[in-house]
Amino acid sequence: MTGPDTRDELIRASTLLDLGRPGEARTRLGVVLAADPGNAFALRLLARCHHATGEMGQAIETAKAAVAADPGSEHGHRILANAYNAAGDRPAATAEAREALRLAPEEWRCHWLLAECLRHSDPHAALPPAQRARELAPNEADVHVLYGVVVKQLGRSEEARAAYLHALSINPNLATAHNNIAVLDRANGSWARALAGFRTSLRHNPQQKLARENLANTIVLLLRRLCGAAYAATFLVLVVSDLTSAAQLRVLGAAVALAMLGGLAWIMFIARRSVGTFASTVVRTDRRAVTALIVFGGAFVVTVALAVVQVVPLRLVRSTFGGIGHNGHLLTAIGVGSIIAARGTTRKRKKK
Structure with a gap:
């Protein structure tokens, strides 16, 4: 393969990769590497293709080959650092990011990458490179998003919001910034704004898993809080049953049941x-x-059956639930057990 042909193939492969077609790019790179196995540029592109398709082991090995072919290229070290970081090997990723920064101290991407690698384990150490990336590339939206992530980890939520908003002023379609603002809204109890923010993030990047997970998690969190409130209200109604008449208990139970339905x-x-x-x-x-x-339904049924309809004689309700001195902890135990079971389900899902 002649020099111009090689350049043309590399340009085509790079364009295909940028268009989100890593499989086609990899095919073209295979032609180049068959003729020139030590082509560092082609190896770097191929490593990025493997990364894009989630083949992190191959991405790391190909990036290592690219670094060996051209050890003085900061780009090769950055690609290798990104692959290590995506694979969860933070120490190796940080070491490669530091080497890239040593080779190109004025390249904003090197500072950005070092901050990205450090933010998981040491946000204090990640702050200086995050700040430097902002100074070197103030018009790059991603540097402001990463700076916001770092300062949020340091407890500076308002500064993080300002950074995300600045990123959106540069790129209004940046999905990560919309997602991160929604996370802040959720932490502040602005549920509707948070849900809308996650949906906006997903609209700008339909392939983004994080926003989809955050949407589901937020709805689940709201339902769990409703469960906790429902069980607490039901328990209190039954505990005070020995202080009320049957008619008063019926009115109180009906009010609680309506409040439950209103919350849902x-x-x-x-x-x-x-x-x-x-x-x-x-x-x-x-x-x-x-x-x-299901847990919510259990609390609702207990409230309606025992306090409103009173299918069980009030005397028996009082002896079972009425007053802390009786068996008033029974319903609490049921509720806590149900919530623990629900949380256990969440842990299992996270481990997968």
Whole structure:
């Protein structure tokens, strides 16, 4: 293969990779590398192709070959650092990022990458390179997003929000910035804004898993809080049953049951308004949400059956639940057990 032909193939492969077609790019790179196995540029592109398709082991090995072919290229070390970081090997990623920075101290991408590698384990150490990346590339939206991530880890939430908003002023379609602002809104209890923010993030990048997971997690979190409130309210109604008449207990139980339904209706309303049919999909298919609804249903049924309808004689209700001095901890134990079971389901899902 002649020199111009090689350059043309590399340009085509790079364009295909930028267009999100790593498989086609890899085919063209195979032609180049068959004729020139030590072509560092082709090896770097091939490592990026493996990274894009999630083949992190091959990405690391190919990036190592690229570094061996051209050890003075900071780009090769950056690609290798990115691959290590994606594979979860933070020490190796940090070492390669530092080497890239040594080779190109004024390259903003090297500072950005070092901060990205350090932020997981040492956000204090990540702050200086994150700041330097902002100074070197103030018009790059990604540097402001990463700076926001780092300062948020340091407890500076308002500064993080300002950084994310600055990133959006540069690139209004940046999905990560929308997602991160939504995370801050959720932490502040702005549920509708958080759900809408996650949906906006997903709209700008439909392939982004993080925003989709955050949407589901937020709906599940709301349902779990509703469960906790429902069980607490039911328990209190039954504990005070020995202080009220049957009619008073019926009125109190009805008020609590209506409040439960109101809470569920509010959650479904803001979820549907903010994220549309995705909310219904989560409620139907997410095991955590289903478990939370079952727990909620249990509390609702107990309230209606024992306090409103009073299918069990009030004397028996009082002797079982009434007053802390009786068996008033029974319902609490049931509720806590159900919530623990729901949390256990979440842990299992996270481990997969």
